[in-house]
Amino acid sequence: MPTLDLTAEQRAALDRPVWSALTTGHRTLAEGAAHARRYPAAIAPFAAMSDESDAAWSELADLAKDAVVAIVTPAPPGDLRGLEARLRADIRQMVAVEAVDPVGDAAVEMLDRRDVPAMLELTALTKPGPFLARTHELGRYIGIRDGERLAAMAGERMRLDGFTEISAVCVHPDYRGRGYAQRLVLTLMAAIRGRGETPFLHVIDDNHAAIALYERLGFVSRTSLCFTVLRRSAAPATGDGTFGKKPSGAD
Known part of the structure; x- marks a missing residue:
């Protein structure tokens, strides 16, 4: 079976694909601040944090104030700090x-x-x-x-x-x-x-x-990642129903 030949830098970028995209190839689309960024809500729900700091979670909560956000992380997030999970799924990269x-x-x-x-x-x-x-x-x-x-x-x-x-x-x-x-x-x-x-x-x-x-x-x-849809705690559900259930297709 063919094997992957990736550098440590490439593996690190792929472990956090949303943050990597929003800080490189799609950086001109990024909304947010230093520690949390997202795609415009009409383009995609994906968001990411630079790290697990309180500042990053606070900025992510601000990005989720008007619509849900979806994060892709190497492991399920723990303390959501003002956010709640609406959907979780294991995905294969x-x-x-x-x-x-x-x-x-x-x-x-x-x-x-x-x-x-x-x-x-x-x-x-x-x-x-x-x-x-x-x-x-x-x-x-x-x-x-x-x-x-x-x-x-x-x-x-x-x-x-x-x-x-x-x-x-x-x-x-x-x-x-x-x-x-x-x-x-x-x-x-x-x-x-x-x-x-x-x-x-x-x-x-x-x-x-x-x-x-x-x-x-x-x-x-290459690896398994966790896909989590988040919204602010006690916030009403918003959006177009995209996350009404676990997606069945190929991404």
Whole structure:
């Protein structure tokens, strides 16, 4: 089985992917202060802290005052200090270690803001993870259509030095079994590698079918992380229902 060859610095960055992205590849999108940052709420719910200090937790609570935030940490957070967990899930981080030849001949198209209604409809149906009205601004999103219908999609989410995350991999139930997810993921992998970067992704730890697919496409499991959705204690639930239940898809 292929093995990962990462430096200590790369491993540390991948252990804290949200903070790494918000301080490198996506730093221009970051909102917050020195110890806690988040993506704009209309783009993604992800937030992160520089450390576990009181100052960092206080800044994170400020970022969660109007909407939930989602953090990704090496271990479940302990004392939430003014916040409460709305959802927790174990996720597996996988990193691509080898190139795989493309499969299938379905036409792949670029997606943009004009496709947002179709993208939101597909992700609401398949629940691959958080996807909001401006999530497509994070990177390159591609899809496969059947006429005017969006049958499948995938895209790039977090970007950190040397790595780009593949996310929102989803296929409409009517089009499963045609290799669409594989074709989209391999297309994104080739583009990411073409920029001199390494593809990585996150998948719910018990989604064995997705894990097996990604292993066939050249990914290996690197570590397990904890995905936690937080809101301020006693605050009313906000948002669009994205976190109503554990996400079932591939990120």
